[in-house]
Amino acid sequence: MIWFLVLIFSLYAFLIVSLAIGFYKVDEFTETIETNSTSFSVVIPFRNEAKNLPALLKSISELNYPKELVEFILIDDDSTDNSVDIISGFQNNIQIIKNSRISNSPKKDAITTAISIAKNNWIITTDADCILPENWLKIFDNFIQKTNPKMVVAPVNYKVKNNFLEQFQLLDFMSMQGTTIGGFGIHFPFLCNGANLAYKKEEFLKLNGFKGNNNIASGDDIFLFEKFIKSDKNCVGYLKSKEAIVTTFPVKNWTDLINQRTRWAAKTGNFSSLKVKLIGLLVLFTNFLVVYYLWIESIELLFVPFVVKMSIDLFLFLPTIKFFNQKSSFFKWYVLASLLYPFFSLYVVFKSFFFRYNWKGRRFKK
Incomplete structure (x- = not known):
């Protein structure tokens, strides 16, 4: 399992750092x-x-x-x-x-x-x-x-x-x-x-x-x-x-948030680009590994994947929040949000595949 963990996080780090470099390359x-x-x-x-x-x-x-x-x-x-x-x-x-x-x-x-x-x-x-x-x-x-x-x-x-x-x-x-x-x-x-x-x-x-x-x-x-x-x-x-x-x-309650994100996730399987689908799978596996080690695996590696992912994400987060002027409250919530996000994202993906969702008073299927 360790080799798989290293492989996935290496690919994830390459993706995020590449996107961060790309962010700077787009001139204002x-x-x-x-x-x-x-x-x-x-x-x-x-x-x-x-x-x-x-x-x-x-x-x-x-x-x-x-x-x-x-x-x-x-x-x-x-x-x-x-x-x-x-x-x-x-x-x-x-x-x-x-x-x-x-x-x-x-x-x-x-x-x-x-x-x-x-x-x-x-x-x-x-x-x-x-x-x-x-x-x-x-x-x-x-x-x-x-x-x-x-x-x-x-x-x-x-x-x-x-x-x-x-x-x-x-x-x-x-x-x-x-x-x-x-x-x-x-x-x-x-x-x-x-x-x-x-x-x-x-x-x-x-x-x-x-x-x-x-x-x-x-x-x-x-x-x-x-x-x-x-x-x-x-x-x-x-x-x-x-x-x-x-x-x-943003929406004002967790139920609406889950329905909104489920609506967004429901379309990803229909993307035409194989590369985009592979990126989606890479992010999914990365979040899965964080959940796996936080929830199931041995205490020795309990927080390692979480800390590594949270650190990698900063490469893209920092220039983004600066451009959008969202720096003031970022670090106050970053650790807690990063801890919840892998669980949240896996649940949303699961829900998007197997359940209907509600939006604007209507019920939709995938």
């Missing part, structure tokens, strides 16, 4: 172009988001971008609260439409419905529980003018309180954000987040949108991202800019 985008020229259709699906919509709408009203170059399409996915009324009372360039359900994925249907009526060639998606930075569209426009991409992946941050549940989610989410940026830096992009994602409408239609994966409830971002990468990896860029960071919020 700071260029400014005075003339705005990109026309955006901002697409935002929502379902029962009455609590979050006021903050989103306020951030929309404060965006620093010419109004004639942007339209907002909000798609009501069968809300049962007063979400529609809240949006209707907001005076801005916002169009509310009803979702047209045709598949097992409500969110993919909502985005497809919006794109079918979008006036502009650049689609940019975010979520109804997000807050948009003032220069969000301006920095996207500058990046598009400078690099001429077909898809742009951009950063997402959490706004958290100083309690264990939310700090645990933050550390988990920061690991995904760091991995996303690092992947671009080593020329192997394999993650993105639909809360901050832009792409050309003409390319979306050329690649047949979500066709081929709309039987999977989640993955409106990653499967489309895979299509763009397969079509032309060089056409997909990462916008590493603090001005582009969209902020969202």
